[in-house]
Amino acid sequence: MRSNHLKFYIDGAWVDPVSAATLDVVNPATEEAFTKISAGSKADVDKAVAAAKAAFSTFSRTSQADRLILLKRVLQVYNERFEDIARAVSDEMGAPIGFAREAQAAAGQAHMESTIAALEAYEFAEKRGTTTVVKEPIGVCALITPWNWPLNQIVCKVAPALAAGCTVVLKPSEIAPISGIIFAEVMDAAGVPRGVFNLVNGTGPDVGQSMAGHPDVDMVSFTGSTRAGIIVAKTAADTVKRVAQELGGKSPNIILPDADFSIAVAKGVQGCFSNTGQSCDAPTRMLVPKERHDEALDVARVAAEALRTGDPKAEESDLGPVVSEVQYEKIQRLIQTGIEEGATLVTGGLGRPEHLNRGYYVRPTIFGNVAPEMTIAREEIFGPVLSVIPYQDEEDAIRIANDTVYGLAAYVQSSSIETARRVAAELRAGSVYINYPDWDTSASFGGYKQSGNGREYADFGIHDFLEIKSIVGYGK
Template sequence: MSNHLKFFIDGQWVDPVTPKALDVIDPSTEEAYTQISTGSAADVDKAVAAAKEAFVSFAFTPKAERLALLKRILEIYNARFEDIAQAVSQEMGAPLAFARDSQAWAGRAHMEATIEALEAYAFSARRGATTILKEPVGVCALITPWNWPLNQIVCKVAPAIAAGCTVVLKPSEIAPISGIVFAEIMEAAGVPKGVFNLVNGTGPEVGQVMAGHLDVDMVSFTGSTRAGIIVAKTAADTVKRVAQELGGKSANIILPDADFETAVALGVDGCFSNSGQSCDAPTRMLVPADRHDEALAIARTAAEKFRVGDPRADETDLGPVVSQVQYDKIQRLIASGIEEGATLVIGGPGRPEGLNRGYYIRPTVFGHVTPDMTIAREEIFGPVLSILSYEDEEDAIRIANDTVYGLAAYVQSQDIDHARRVAARMRAGSVYVNYPDWDTRSSFGGYKQSGNGREYAEWGVHDFLEIKSVVGWGA
């Protein structure tokens, strides 16, 4: 029996206090394929009360018990792996291969990294006559996005449990079904009553209520900078901790000593991955001014290879973007690039040829983009690349850092020492040199308006802990 219209509260599936259904849209067809219930303040109150009661005992469970619990969750996650991939593919339009190899894989990889971090984590340390204790922060409200649903759910839930916290999760109402599958995994793994709770709903009706709730000790939010500001303001009234992973407009500096053809082509791949719906995507490519036209030719060839279409088709590289709202926003920004005088290298407005429905975007590359253009400053969140010129290295670094965001940056060079020197000057939480593999043991989070706090492995565990000094412990 489907749990789509239920919430998971205090160890059981329950009906909403006030029934209110919301269609879940398949972005490849623009049609509803199921419904979820959306919650209210009354549902949040029930979930927070369950988490608060459970915290009293769960906070003091031995580390070994929490490790065993996370390992059981991972075991069930692996058993439900295909269900997760299918859910992600349908709810957000990800091609099935990508849903398996990247989206569902990300949840598994982060669970493994958290388990590894917890095994080595020390929750106390001596400083002379003082003992420093790291204790769980309390009841945590976790608000996650639609673009990497399992990545962000596991990046919050796993370290919170590792720390000894209890949680209330609100997945995105746009892509909520993978979150329901995850709740079923938690139930099957035997998570103690009240430790994990799920309430679906909208940001204003559930997310903001969670953020402002008196009995919530911490909010961890991933989403847009606009929504993050609302969450932070709401949370401020109760002086709770707020961790945020927000927007990005990441620069990708192709240094003159890079393998130019490879660096440009892989930069296109990185920008278009997940249909461009990644907050850390390298969306601003910076190339030497005297090689700008060469870069455009390489980028065009790379973009032509992407096959856009049905997420269920084996040959598809890019599916649709997630919603009508996102589609309309991307179309507006593509139009602004043309209007403001950027060179349209490939792609442009409208759907790809042969696709008459679905939120499909033409893979788009703009050249001769200047730093003041809208497409160089706003987060587009679609398969749209802007290529900018720089005169010298100082100019490249200045342009790269001239943004309100600071989530990620990219540097390409065949001289690793050179790349490291430039990376050190990037004002971003993560800098990727020569397109490395995704590292779930690194830290992840942003500078400036890209947020605060860090996720992944031990960095994530740390953010769910309070620091207590017991002075005289060793006297």
């Protein structure tokens, strides 16, 4: 329903913005705008928050069973709009259409399913002698989501917030907002009560900041860059509201000497370059034994050069463009910095792939002989660029892995599960993945250090939207 692109969803209806202003939505494969959205303002945020506040008094008292029925209806409608969602993600952020279906749209589906399962088993009250401890919805929640995994982040915030009994105002990324508009259409068609879910589009400074600082917002859940997360937290501090953040990462992937390098290195390249390298938990630092560094580079080169970069509409494309001109230029600058600082360029490099002359396409790039102090080993690049770092021994690998301001994810590869577990225990990260396991939406997701605070997914996500009240002397 393209007619909703210029509208916001507030208090159960599609409405015009208070002031007319628009933003182009650019397809990164063509570098051309394919639609426009309205750019919201503080006045639009005020309307949406007022609707959410009014709805909270009723929705917060709904039963767990009723909220389960609601989420199951949302999932049903989401599944009916699945192909529309996948195509929107492909258009707005350049995800290859196969990946948009199998990973991007499927992520929203998986999070809805895991939230439903978690809610079915969730205990909102606990007896401790004559005290009853109850978990109650925190209130009106401002949800600010990024462009790189739009449905993943929308659903793993909206679903647990509603499961907890909260009401929400969502601001999707203005760079990739169309899938968010379709999600609002899903919520409307599913019969979500008026004011429980609201959507306002716009920029971070104009809409996100207004949401974060709003006195009637009780919680902000933000996913994005660490820089923007700091601004959100400072803005929210004036009203002492809860802030949950999932921020940047520079995740290490330790290939231990006993790993099968032909598998471990190749899968590490694929993991780093998945979603065209635009994942906050991507394994972007590959740590390999110094004596097997050259062997690792050979495997990595073959794996990278086997990936097909091209038109997102082509089913055979593995990688699409990065999301924007700003992102493209940042990646080019960091590739140039890697060359200037003396890293070995193994494959890829500056500019587009030779067969492409339009679109924000980046050559899949691998650097070897990367020193831990180099810029490309420390800054989050957010593109298909892998740094291979040699280490002396296991202790050195752990030291290098933890020597970062981030702590979102870490990866360990070994033929010995005991060894992998021992190394995993030493890593300062919110998630550690041993031998490339399947994605698990029942695991917690969130970071240490400057990768954020709070946890998402399943019951962990529900918990973050709850307040805890102890009723002492409640009785037996």
